[in-house]
Amino acid sequence: MNETILEMKEITKTFPGVTALSDVNLIVRPGEIHALIGENGAGKSTLMKVLSGVHPYGTYEGDITFEEKACQFKNINESEERGIVIIHQELALIPELSIAENIFLGNEQAKKGVINWNETIIETRQLLKKVGLKLDPQEKIKNIGVGQQQLVEIAKALSKKVKLLILDEPTAALNEEDSENLLELLLEFKEQGMTSIMISHKLKELLKVSNSITVLRDGQTIQTYHAKDGEITESQIIKDMVGRDLSNLFPERNHNVKDNIVFEIKNWSAYHPINSERQILHDINVHVKQGEIIGIAGLMGAGRTELAMSVFGKSYGRRITGQLFRNGKEVFFKSVDDAIKNGVAYVSEDRKEYGLILIDSVKNNLTLANLDRLANKNVIDSSEEVVEAESIKSKINIKAPTIHQKTLNLSGGNQQKVVLGKWIFTDPDVLILDEPTRGIDVGAKFEIYKLINELAEQGKSIIMISSELPELIGMCDRIYTLNEGKITGDIDKNEANQETLMTYMTHSWRS
Structure with missing residues (x-):
């Protein structure tokens, strides 16, 4: 042979x-x-x-x-x-x-x-x-x-x-x-x-x-x-x-969690967008404090993405009921634009389908979610757009020859940074991250983790959805578990391990 x-x-x-x-x-x-x-x-x-x-x-x-x-x-x-x-x-x-x-x-x-x-x-x-x-x-x-x-x-x-x-x-x-x-x-x-x-x-x-x-x-x-x-x-x-040791896969964070609740989801329910008799989310209650990173863990089909999208301007579902509170005051998101204007951003799990316009430039992707900030009498200030895009590219270390590079030519990790940069440009108080490190390597993950920590240290409130339990344990202050569309646990970081999370993730609340 x-x-x-x-x-x-x-x-x-x-x-x-x-x-x-x-x-x-x-x-x-x-x-x-x-x-x-x-x-x-x-x-x-x-x-x-x-x-x-x-x-x-x-x-x-x-x-x-x-x-x-x-x-x-x-x-x-x-x-x-x-x-x-x-x-x-x-x-x-x-x-x-x-x-x-x-x-x-x-x-x-x-x-x-x-x-x-x-x-x-x-x-x-x-x-x-x-x-x-x-x-x-x-x-x-x-x-x-x-x-x-x-x-x-x-x-x-x-x-x-x-x-x-x-x-x-x-x-x-x-x-x-x-x-x-x-x-x-x-x-x-x-x-x-x-x-x-x-x-x-x-x-x-x-x-x-x-x-x-x-x-x-x-x-x-x-x-x-x-x-x-x-x-x-x-x-x-x-x-x-x-090219270096990563003895700790999760970077250290200067915890800056305040007592005030910035965002609260209360008694939230939603039905399937096509089969209106099928309930997907059942009376969900979740809250996140200023500077806190909370995780949402659940098996495939538990309703994690459905929860995020239904909250973010009713992007998913029908017959949605429940309340949303921002800094203690009830808010109503009838559209994605409403959510953005109220300081909430959502990074989709599918960056190529929903997060980016791949054939467009890094610059245009970075500024797309907040063009009003660049407009003067409804006309985009091109010079200001270049300055802002260059600033974000530098701040979050997007590796691209130029901001005019097509986004599809970037690596997966750098595409993910562009998605994050796009939403950071909206200056949100609450950032919902759905599988933020899916499909990227360990080095790029470390950089994304550092960026998430920096946002939390600045007082941003982070809701992080992930299929990787070690990631949630390594990054989050608290972790909610979700099963069959209902919250089954709210676990503090000090008590969280894979066995405990999996127990709650598979716990059936239906009697």
Whole structure:
């Protein structure tokens, strides 16, 4: 057997004004799960796009050898013909088409231009069985969960006779159970001889399943570890990723919590926006003091995001009842604009869908939520806008060549900073953060945590929603637990641990 299935040698890739990869080397052995890890912007996804032909031959320097043959892929079709299939972080499925149609889209089971639907359905059933899905091949993608969609993407890859499967953040949007199932599937594939490259920020997952781990930093190869050579630790990897020790993952904070309650949600209830008979939130009571960081913990479907969006100008739900108080005075948010004017801001969990205009500049994204501040007789003062955007960029350390850079070209961590900067520009008293560190690396997380702490120290009140219990325990003064749309616990920081939180998160209040 060959000792390597893939070798990428001295790969260099540049974009205007930026060197994304500089002499990167990667060797992958057949039948292994090889992890690729690094901070946002380290070059992981760019390297895989070079490999798969998304960045075609001629746009980069260096050599690629796959199964002992030189590769000069001009597009993704050429790499797939060789058995290299990439599954991107943003799933590329079409919601209105069926599972079968999605799996064989562009790879139709056809003769003389006519699709054999009977053969397509049979093949789809076999592929779904391989990934452990018991679904009707004719079910539409929009009717199945995110975890199942991820498995459909893998089934699609299997239909292309995959030899090297590349997964870019495959568990980023999955709950714990779906993540575990996906990892077990990858281990099964490994036993069957398939080779995989996995990009992820979840170190525990990578250490659990990987044979080898390559660390990238600032577009360069820093280190490759092999499990057979001895134990690989999280602290080793983190140090390689960020170039320094992070002995404490959560920065120290000068607590400045006052006794006065700045924002209170009282007896809050809401129903599903389509099924008006289905109650999603049940008599919720939450309050946050000046300078306090409170957490909201709950399993998938508990109602965390629904609570945040329904409070933020009734962005979610119908038949909403309850009261909101700001500094003891009742306020009414009939729209998002009302919420902003009353000093409340909401950072959505999906920055790309709801938080940013990706094709627009950093400048325009940063100032979008408070254009009135820049207007003179309804005309935007362009010079003032540039000054304000530069100030925010500098203050929260957004790594971009210029404020005129398109936001889609930034790393995930810097995109998240732009979202935070946008809402900081509205000068809120209350900041609701929904999964503020989802999909970003440990170094970028640390910077986001520092920014959150600074806001609290300035007297801002923070409501933080997160699926990561260590994050809530490390950052919050108090943590509310939510289950089936109702608050089941209000736990002080000193009493909070993962076991206690999980007990309350799974406690059913229904009798």
